[in-house]
Amino acid sequence: MKIAVLGTGMVGRAITDRLSTLGHDVVIGTRDVEQTLARTEPDWLGNVPFAQWQQSHPAVRLVPFADAGVHGQVVVNATQGASSLAAIEATGAANLAGKVLLDTALPLDLSQGMPPTLTVANTDSLGEQIQRAVPEARVVKSLNTMLADVMVNPGHVPGRHNVFVAGDDADAKKTVTSLLREIGWPDDAILDLGGIRGARATEMYSSLLFTTSAALGTFDFNVAIVRK
């Protein structure tokens, strides 16, 4: 499948690596290709510069957001939440019309340090903002409740734990669920939260994600819903 991943950071790289390894035709979209390739320093999380990462992923093309929008049958938003709406706008509503837009971003406000607060919460969410910004796209919120290592390799954490999907379009959720299965998520680990409003729930969970991470000193965990 032709897939476009928006965002060159840790999450974008992890998803691109995994989906291209599975045989998908993946491009990565960025705001400014030259600027992204010109970086020579690790980012704030210690990830190597993109140009260095790309050397080990020669099949993956880096393209402007709009070109990524043209390429992808499925478009994955893996940008930082604070940049997501601008990235979606640059990708283009016309390019996204009718397509599945898998939104993995968290609207983190890191200006006051860790743990972060959210730029939108409680009565709205980034997922809903994105759906309103591109009403003809079929937005599915998923994967935003864990470290990138767990997103693309559920076995990174042993045992049964969950990934959530939320979106208004049932067929779009089927497409995302199918991709999640390909990645390695067991069918009964994928929990459908209903419409895109469910993005509030998983984005707000990030407060517990970061607070738990600080308490445990690691992000090597995931959340599970344990049923009676």
Place this chain on the structure above:
Amino acid sequence: MKIAVLGTGMVGRAITDRLSTLGHDVVIGTRDVEQTLARTEPDWLGNVPFAQWQQSHPAVRLVPFADAGVHGQVVVNATQGASSLAAIEATGAANLAGKVLLDTALPLDLSQGMPPTLTVANTDSLGEQIQRAVPEARVVKSLNTMLADVMVNPGHVPGRHNVFVAGDDADAKKTVTSLLREIGWPDDAILDLGGIRGARATEMYSSLLFTTSAALGTFDFNVAIVRK
């Protein structure tokens, strides 16, 4: 131990029942004793009127909030979040000074139906508001991430799942942890999130709690943090 439970609803009754069964000397505090006893209709959740409940719990005295504050060595806030600050004020800062105040409430705004939003979130929490309102009390947020049946009977949901504690006073957290163990929470299921700011994390998780409940059609589940 002398324990005061504030709130005559589902959570207050469940905690009172469990702690008195364990041998503690428990009173329930309410705003207006006569009014509480005068109710003859089930509440909005279908719980029987308090007077009927009390017939099966003759050892439990119903007292005004202030009297409950005098009685309790540990005070449990089990009021609805929207009423919690008023209940704490009525209980009295002097009565609460130095005491452990276990806050189990969620600041739910149910005015727009289900799932609820929160009256405070993201950059503040009910737990922090309560700690600021009674700075001499030692507030511990806990048990607010699950149905009352699970709070007082972890075995209601099989397998390993978690309960969180957050509070600024380490000794107060030890007291609460000890009560949780008595209730039946295994030691390694009790996850310490650090200071009272962690109340944000567990209160915001309630969005996922209610959204998951709507998706599954039940509250008979609990959250687990699954580690690598």
